[in-house]
Amino acid sequence: MTEVTTQLISAEHLMLAKMQNMQLKVQPEFSVTANPLDQQVNAAAQQTPMSFSGAMRQVLDVVNEQQSVASAKMTAVETGQSDDLVGAMIASQKASLSFSALMQVRNKVVGSFEDVMKMPV
Template sequence: MNPIMQVQQDLLTRMDSIKNLSVMGPIKPAQLFESHVPQASFTTAFTDIIKAVDNQQHHAAALAAAVDSGKSDDLVGAMIESQKASVSFSALLQVRNKLTNAFEEIMRTPL
């Protein structure tokens, strides 16, 4: 079978499967799954992020201390983790600054 005939056969097969789907009736709407998903508040999400950044900084500090004391020779790994922690902390500060500016803007809005 040549490639053109193969492509045509594949298209016919797909068209038949689509036709069979349309014969089954209308598509039923998806069930709402809000009851299955726990609702996380902004406070808990932000707290989790702060804890993750803190843990990352402690991990980087522990790796740096291990290199300083001679327990580890992985200087590159310690420096990479230190940079990751630094970038995470900087991003967290940027988010905090944006939230603070937004709150101040809302407070300045006249009623």
């Protein structure tokens, strides 16, 4: 009985070792790259001290830049200068998503400001 138990335990250890080796081969090093939008905002932020209005201005500039790029790509596709329809659509969706997120932040800020103004003094 003990010999069978020993064989089972060593078989389990062998299987565990094989599974760990396979896991190491399958999973590459996990690395997170920085968001390009964060890099643009951070580069501008390092030049001047950050204030709320400065942060909003930088975000507005990034969103405006995305909309300009999307508009230029869509115009190029429409006029036949480019055949990159997928790139134009992706740029358009990025610009739309950025604008939507900006509007949500604006609405939250306006709502918070209104709440502060309603507070009794």
